[in-house]
Amino acid sequence: MSARSATGPVADRRGRALIGVVLAWLFPGLGHAYLGRRRIALLYALIVTATFLLGLSFEGRLYSPDRSQPLTLLATFAVYGAGIVNIVARLFSDNPGGSILAVTYEYGCAYLLTGGLMNLLLMLDVWDIANGRKAR
């Protein structure tokens, strides 16, 4: 009984942290909103979504793995960090590979990668907050 009561809160915290991380991946800021940090969640959602959408508007590339270019694996991981925003963009984009001839192509890629990486950092932040490693 005593062992159960000692692990209970830890298991609850872990479960809460996992749900928070999954929500954070689904949409930027959702994990923070789940943990009760609604104002900052809104700001994160605005910044990360704006970064990703600007990347799309600059005709950047939504990376997919390419065997001839191993680094595209890392880029794919980064872009998929943006969660549903990335998936919806892939579904509705006419040209997910971007327009390499566009003058803003490189900027677009940088914005898209940054948006995804920002959201990956937010997932780690949610994990730390939920586990009490970071002040609320």
Added chain:
Amino acid sequence: MKFVPADHFLIMALYALLVSGFFALLWRDGRRERLKLFGVLMGALVLGGLAVAWLMYPFPS
């Protein structure tokens, strides 16, 4: 569809604005501390970008 004109400095400054805002929120607590870090990051990114551009100017394309 482009929301921002294809201007190199504008795109760089906008990138600096978004990244600085994000890390100021993530790394600091309190309005004053966040504004301070935002200013430092924004200045470093924009001025650093201009400095690198200036250093590369003499090189042939």
